[in-house]
Amino acid sequence: MAKDVEGEFTAKDYTDPPPAPLIDVEELGKWSFYRAVIAEFIATLLFLYITVATVIGYKHQSDPTLGNVDAACSGVGILGIAWAFGGMIFILVYCTAGISGGHINPAVTFGLFLARKVSLIRAVLYMVAQCLGAICGVGLVKGFQKAYYVRYGGGANELALGYSRGTGLAAEIIGTFVLVYTVFSATDPKRSARDSHVPVLAPLPIGFAVFMVHLATIPITGTGINPARSFGAAVIYNKDKAWDDQWIFWVGPFIGAAIAAAYHQYILRAGAVKALGSFRSNA
Template sequence: MCDSKKYLAELLGTFVLVFVGTGSAVVAGKSVGFLGIALAFGISVLVMVYTIGSISGCHINPAITVAMLADKKIGSKDAALYIVAQCIGAIIASLLLLGIMTGLPGYDLAVNGLGQNGYGVASPGGFSLLSGFIAEVVFTFIFIMVVFGSTSRAAPAGFAGLAIGLALAMIHIVCIPITGTSVNPARSLGPALVAGGTALSQLWMFILAPVIGALVAAAVWRYLFEAKTGAA
C-alpha cells in the first residue's frame, strides 16, 4: 500500500471526528445537550474505524499514535507523519466549521466558541486546572486501554470499532462538563488555533495530559496484559 494513502486516511478520519464532534457542540449543542455531543464524537470514531481502519488503523488521535509507538506497533516515521496528518485534518475541520458558523446571524467566535477545550474559566462546569488535568490523563488512559484490548488478537474480530466508539462516547458523557473532553491533542489543536485567546493559551494541557495518559496505558498494556492476551 502506498504510504500516502495511510496519511491521507488519518487526515480524513481526524477531519470527520473534529468536524462532526465539535460541530455537534457548536451547531446543535443547545438541542442535543451533552449526551448528543458525546454520541456524535463516539459515532464519528465508530464509523471511521470501519471506513479507514483497513488503510491506516484509524488512529485519528496523536495520543493513540504515541501509545502505538511506545508499544512498537508503529515506526517513528509513520508516527510522526500520522500526527502531522491528524493535526492538519483537525485544523481544516475547525476552519470549515468557522466558515459555516459565520453564516449564522448573531454568531460570535469570541462568545460562542468553536467547541474548544478548557479549564478554569473556560471549563463548561468551572472545573480547575488540576481537575481537568487528572480527568484528561485518566480518561485517555481508559480510552487507550480499550483501543489496545479491542484490537488485540484475542479480541472478537470485527468489533473494535464498536468498542472504541462506545468508549469515546462513555468518556465524553462524564468529561464534557470538566474540560469539554479532549483525550486527543489534535481535537484540541484545531479549535484552539482557530479560536485563539484562552483556548490557545490552555492548549498545552490538552497536549500534555493525553500524552501522559497514553504512555501510561501503553506501559500497563505491554507489561501487564499484552503477553497474556497474545496481542500483536
C-alpha cells in the same frame, strides 16, 4: 490448527508479529504509506467537522437569549454531543482501519508507537496529518456557521470554571487511558486468537469508550483526549483561554496513552499469552 473445543469453537494459531522498526526509511518509498497519511488527514477533518458542528449547533439551539422558552430542553444536549464524538470515531475507525489503522488521534498514535506498533516516521507524519485535518475540519465549521462560531466558543476545549488545572489534567489522563487501553484491547491479536469464539468489531468498543469518556469529562474540560481535536479548534478559534489551557490537552493525553501502552504491553498482554497457552494445552 488446534482441535475443536466442545465441537464448536476453534482456537486460532498465532504468531507474534515483530516490532515495527524505530525508523523505517523504506516506508517513504511506498504509496501505501502516503495513502495511510492521507486517510488520517481526511478522517480527522471529517471527525472535527461533524463533532464541532454538533457542539455549535447545540449551543445555538439552547441559547436562552434568543427568546426560546424551551431553550434548556432544545438541541441534542450533552448526551447527543457525546454520541456525536463516539459515533464518528466508530464510523471513521471502521472506514480507515484497513488503510491507516484508524488512529485519528495523536495520543493513540503515540501509544501505538511506544508499543512498537508503528515506526517513528509513521507516527510523526500521522500526527502532522491529524493536526492539519483537525484545523481544516474546524475551518469548515467556521466557514459554514460564521455567525455562531465565535459567539458559542468555537468548540474549543477549555478548563471549566471551578476546576483546577490539576483536575483538568487528571481528567485528560484518565480519559485518554480509557480510550487507548480500549484500542489495545480491541485490536490485540493474541486476545483474538484466545477468544476466537467471541467476535469483536474493534471500532465499536473504541467508539463507545469515546462516548463514555465524554459523558464524564465534558463538564470539566469539554473532553479533549485527542490533541489534534483540541489543537485544531484552538487554532481556528484563537482566543487566549483556549491557548492558555492547551498544554493540558497535550500533556494529559500523552501521559494517559503512555500509561495505557505500558499497562497493556507489560501486564495484561503477558496474562493473555499465559491464558492462550493454557487454552491450547486444554484444546
